[in-house]
Amino acid sequence: MTDSVGKSVVGHTLVTVSMEVLYPPDVQSLQNQTVLLNNSLTVVCNLTLVGNPPASNYSWIRKDIGRVIGTGKTLIINNIRLADEGEYQCNASNRMQPITNEVLYGLSQSTVYINVEYGAYVREFKSNQSHNSIAVNQGETVDLLCVADGDPEPVLRVMNTTRGNESIMVEIKGREAKYRIQQAQCEYDTGNYTCLADNRYNEGRQLFALLVYCKCILFY
Template sequence: MPSVSVSPSGEIVEGSSVTLTCSSDANPAANYTWYKENQTLLQGPEGSYNFTSISSEDTGTYHCQSENQYGQINSSSVLIDVQYGPRIPSVSVRPSGEIVEGSALNLTCSSDANPAANYTWYKKNETSPKALGQTFTITNITSEHSGEYYCEAQNIRGRHNSKLQLTVVEAAWKLISAVASATVLPAIILTCLLLWIRRKSATKQLSAPGEGPDSMLQLNSMYENISAAASRHQTEQQDELHYTFIHFTKKHEDPLYSNIMMPRPQKQEEEKVQYAAVNFKTDKTEPGTTTQGAEDDPSELYSKVQKFHKKPRA
């Protein structure tokens, strides 16, 4: 049976030169054919197969076959294990898509390496590692987790790393609150500013000449007191009714009285009669003497009474 040897012996590192040798005792001399798995590589009288710069793709199981006119026989298989440093890692995020505060996240790093790589997670501008292992799990994402991360894959043959940018967005209810604040807050500020300008204007009107900014606090207090007093006074005026009597003399005309006094019916004025003094004149005669005046009837005397009608007021 042919035998197979590998030179140099020991660990095979990517990029190095490696020779496989197949030998067999045969007469006449045998021809050799090399196989990788079931794939034919080389046929010829030479029993050697050379790798000038072996690579990871050359890893696999090899054997040779010796043959002459009297027969053929296969050698035992030999494993060629080519060691190499980690390839550039690939990073995946699960679940994919937008990263929202409060959610859970898995970061996974993978790299082709021989021997297998060890993984370490870092965040930019931080010296201590964030996690060890191929997967980095964040159970409760916050805005502080935003930033640049990278995972490093390392083995005895080398190291490589890959970067990842995480952007954490606020939850929907926070965005709504922020929009409401952005809308309401300017309105509140504008309202306060208008009230301040109005108060300042009123304060200037109440200020006496020569008063400076030092009296602003007192004027503001005065403005508040005056406003409260005016409000109370208006309420009291609405709640209280005052009654009075107006007396006018008859000796002169009052324009106000003429404007507000109800007109008096002229008929009643005409019916009012003022009686003047009644003078009874009798002739001075001697007692026992009869005169014409004494014989007058009392009704005739009454008819002599002068009636004075009060003229209506103009």
């Protein structure tokens, strides 16, 4: 600026502006969980960024039914059941209101799969629809069937325990084991049989008794 006498004058002013950046929260990736049946489980929804303003709303959704089952950062399931196995989603959100007065909601999500495991056990051990025991004639065929369950999948063994020791006849990993006795002999096959199911939590077993009638030999 130049005044009336020709002298130059420099004028200036300073304005301070405060800028606040709003941003949504960011949920940390959740690790899948494995829990034993009837135990309790706690899963925490942690944030890598809390957001601005900080996240204030948390919810947990059971994804297979699409229903909110909890609020807050922490999900707690007591006495967990097999029906609780599935995928769960944590939602974290904040409410952002810029100077335009248009309210925006920031949202971040992460999912966790909860796997419920349980000890091995034998559901049934039978032969020809008979449970516990069966009697057959010598020379007949006997089919032994053991059905078991467990998670992790159990190892099944069908054993002859007749003579004071355990002779393994079938050993597989699965939930069903079969063993066929061709032409059963009274002197060799009569006795007790055991089905054993085993995983890292439990060992279950069930007995089955087989009686083979000997053929009569007539001498003249």
